[in-house]
Amino acid sequence: MLTFALPTGRVMEDCIEIIEGAGLPAARLKNAGRNLVVDDGNFRYLLTKPSDVPAMVHYGAADLALAGSDVIEESGIALSELLDTGRGRCFMAIAGPDGAAEKFSGHASRLMGMRVATKYPRIAERTFAAWGVQIKILKLNGSVELAPALKLSDCIFDIVQTGGTLRANGLRVIRRTAPVSLRLVAGCGALQMRWSSMFGAIETIESYIAKGNAANENRGKPRDQRDKNLSAA
Amino acid sequence: MNKNPKGCSNIGGGDAARLEYCRNKALELFSLYGYRPFSPAEFQLIEDVWNKLAPNRARRLIALTTPFGEPCVLRSDITLSAVAYLDSHYKESERPLRLCYADRIFSAPRPPKTNLEENQVGVEVLGWEGAGVEAEVVALLFRTLDALSIESSSVVLGDTSIISKIFEDVPREKAELLTEALQNSSYMAYRGVMETMELDDEKRGLLEALPQLKGSVSLLGEAMRLIGDSSVVMPLKRLCDTLCKLGYEERLRVDLGFIRDLGYYKGSVFNVYSSTSGALLGGGGRYDGLLTKIGIEGQGAGFAFTLKELAGHSPERVQAPTLMLWCGAADQSDALRYADGLAKKSVTFELSWQKDRAESLRIARQRGYLWWIDYSAKKALSLRGDEEIELRKFESEALSC
Numbered sequence: 174m175l176t177f178a179l180p181t182g183r184v185m186e187d188c189i190e191i192i193e194g195a196g197l198p199a200a201r202l203k204n205a206g207r208n209l210v211v212d213d214g215n216f217r218y219l220l221t222k223p224s225d226v227p228a229m230v231h232y233g234a235a236d237l238a239l240a241g242s243d244v245i246e247e248s249g250i251a252l253s254e255l256l257d258t259g260r261g262r263c264f265m266a267i268a269g270p271d272g273a274a275e276k277f278s279g280h281a282s283r284l285m286g287m288r289v290a291t292k293y294p295r296i297a298e299r300t301f302a303a304w305g306v307q308i309k310i311l312k313l314n315g316s317v318e319l320a321p322a323l324k325l326s327d328c329i330f331d332i333v334q335t336g337g338t339l340r341a342n343g344l345r346v347i348r349r350t351a352p353v354s355l356r357l358v359a360g361c362g363a364l365q366m367r368w369s370s371m372f373g374a375i376e377t378i379e380s381y382i383a384k385g386n387a388a389n390e391n392r393g394k395p396r397d398q399r400d401k402n403l404s405a406a
Numbered sequence: 407m408n409k410n411p412k413g414c415s416n417i418g419g420g421d422a423a424r425l426e427y428c429r430n431k432a433l434e435l436f437s438l439y440g441y442r443p444f445s446p447a448e449f450q451l452i453e454d455v456w457n458k459l460a461p462n463r464a465r466r467l468i469a470l471t472t473p474f475g476e477p478c479v480l481r482s483d484i485t486l487s488a489v490a491y492l493d494s495h496y497k498e499s500e501r502p503l504r505l506c507y508a509d510r511i512f513s514a515p516r517p518p519k520t521n522l523e524e525n526q527v528g529v530e531v532l533g534w535e536g537a538g539v540e541a542e543v544v545a546l547l548f549r550t551l552d553a554l555s556i557e558s559s560s561v562v563l564g565d566t567s568i569i570s571k572i573f574e575d576v577p578r579e580k581a582e583l584l585t586e587a588l589q590n591s592s593y594m595a596y597r598g599v600m601e602t603m604e605l606d607d608e609k610r611g612l613l614e615a616l617p618q619l620k621g622s623v624s625l626l627g628e629a630m631r632l633i634g635d636s637s638v639v640m641p642l643k644r645l646c647d648t649l650c651k652l653g654y655e656e657r658l659r660v661d662l663g664f665i666r667d668l669g670y671y672k673g674s675v676f677n678v679y680s681s682t683s684g685a686l687l688g689g690g691g692r693y694d695g696l697l698t699k700i701g702i703e704g705q706g707a708g709f710a711f712t713l714k715e716l717a718g719h720s721p722e723r724v725q726a727p728t729l730m731l732w733c734g735a736a737d738q739s740d741a742l743r744y745a746d747g748l749a750k751k752s753v754t755f756e757l758s759w760q761k762d763r764a765e766s767l768r769i770a771r772q773r774g775y776l777w778w779i780d781y782s783a784k785k786a787l788s789l790r791g792d793e794e795i796e797l798r799k800f801e802s803e804a805l806s807c
Contacts, residue, residue: 227518228518231518232518233683249516249517250516250518251591252591253591253593254591254595256593356594361591362679362685362686363684364591364620365620365661365664365679366562366659366681367684368620368661369620372618
């Protein structure tokens with residue numbers, strides 16, 4: 174039996190789409206209800222909080238997982254990244270009110286000691302440190318956009334999808350720092366020990382994603398070029 | 407109450423007993439194979455360590471300054487100390503040197519772990535120039551697992567020289583990125599680098615397929631076919647053949663994409679996993695690169711087990727303690743002389759100096775002893791059946807069993 178850890182929440186639908194599209198059993202997964210462990214054929218799906226997915230894989234509770242690159246990096250856990258699925262795309266960014274944006278347009282020294290609210294303290298610290306800037310981090314677990322309005326922080330560091338929540342709270346993207354997407358990952362040990370059991374599932378997911386990418390690339394291209402892309406996929 | 411610093415823990419009770427059992431059993435076996443005990447200093451000068459480790463390992467060193475003002479690190483790796491010891495104490499004619507150890511190493515933890523220290527037990531063979539050492543080391547690793555009844559375990563073997571060879575005709579900058587991707591086990595990054603390279607179909611196929619060869623030893627044939635030059639894979643093949651002849655085929659796997667720091671390791675690298683829990687029990691490899699950095703010719707090879715993992719996977723061997731000898735009402739020298747006699751017969755016992763007979767008996771029951779002896783009354787009480795017999799009868803009947 175192959176065990177997948179899947180993150181609940183924002184990207185769950187993307188995960189189901191990938192699993193179903195790749196031809197892996199997904200009927201029970203789509204009707205999981207409140208079940209956190211779903212067995213379907215030779216597959217077991219663990220539905221878990223996104224931030225717990227890397228640990229599930231690291232400790233061997235799951236062989237494979239789909240996890241956001243933001244969550245993987247924030248966890249600091251060394252996992253084997255097998256594939257960028259291209260799903261759940263968004264980006265990590267610094268956002269804030271106009272006053273904060275103005276500071277970012279000036280000299281880096283003006284950023285020293287900035288108060289940054291974030292769910293990602295590890296990545297935030299590393300990002301600012303790379304610019305030689307030390308910051309004060311306010312770790313929040315949700316509704317990060319509130320912090321500048323309440324004068325708890327000067328800006329926020331968070332993932333941004335459409336920017337709607339930012340605008341609704343009087344904030345705007347000041348600087349994009351990294352793209353985020355859903356990755357197919359495995360534990361380094363599991364990869365060495367159970368590769369032959371995992372390989373089939375990895376390959377079908379990879380091939381499904383590649384076909385999707387080729388189809389996207391083809392939109393608006395001449396017929397002969399489309400055929401070439403699809404056969405390569 | 408004493409509180410340990412975060413990342414440090416005391417080990418006692420059954421865990422400590424299992425740890426000690428594994429340590430002693432492993433060292434006993436290493437000693438039979440001619441490995442001499444080595445106990446390196448816990449502090450190492452930063453200048454001796456820093457440039458010998460890859461940056462990601464060097465960053466995890468725990469630095470401090472000694473009261474003598476010397477910038478040091480807590481020992482993070484016993485191999486470095488062993489190599490330095492060889493360099494300073496053994497002439498070329500006295501090599502190879504075989505060392506074994508059971509000691510602690512210290513480093514900043516990698517998430518999700520939080521432990522700053524780890525008990526390791528392992529071996530090093532240093533300064534040999536011919537064949538045989540890699541097979542000796544991996545075979546000894548298997549023998550150690552067998553001696554500890556951890557037969558449900560597998561060794562995954564890789565060979566850094568195969569990857570180095572197939573990257574030889576790749577531009578250096580790209581080869582470094584590909585190597586880094588494999589070291590980080592990021593196949594996504596590996597593929598990303600390949601997409602930026604202009605390669606003919608054959609080379610692209612080789613670079614794509616080789617790291618995916620993971621599994622049984624039979625995959626080495628496929629690796630030879632892909633590379634087209636069997637000599638590249640032969641050292642790993644020979645090593646696997648030897649281990650298969652020793653009966654370890656079922657527990658042996660190969661991973662052609664498995665590499666570690668190429669400046670340190672040259673040749674085979676391996677990880678040991680429990681087949682039941684999937685936990686990493688230890689690892690090792692051939693580190694000629696490290697020897698070269700120090701200016702020593704020849705090979706270095708070794709392995710280390712994490713003692714806590716060995717203890718956790720070794721079957722329970724809880725032996726009920728034999729007896730408590732109550733001496734509270736006896737002459738101390740007489741009681742100690744009697745204790746010496748028990749020790750000579752290899753009987754495990756604990757002395758009880760409690761004045762109160764009932765309290766001594768209560769403690770003996772609590773600690774699980776089989777017998778409680780009242781030395782002054784020359785009586786032995788079986789704590790299983792509550793049967794009391796004369797001490798002389800106990801010695802002739804119970805102890806003779």
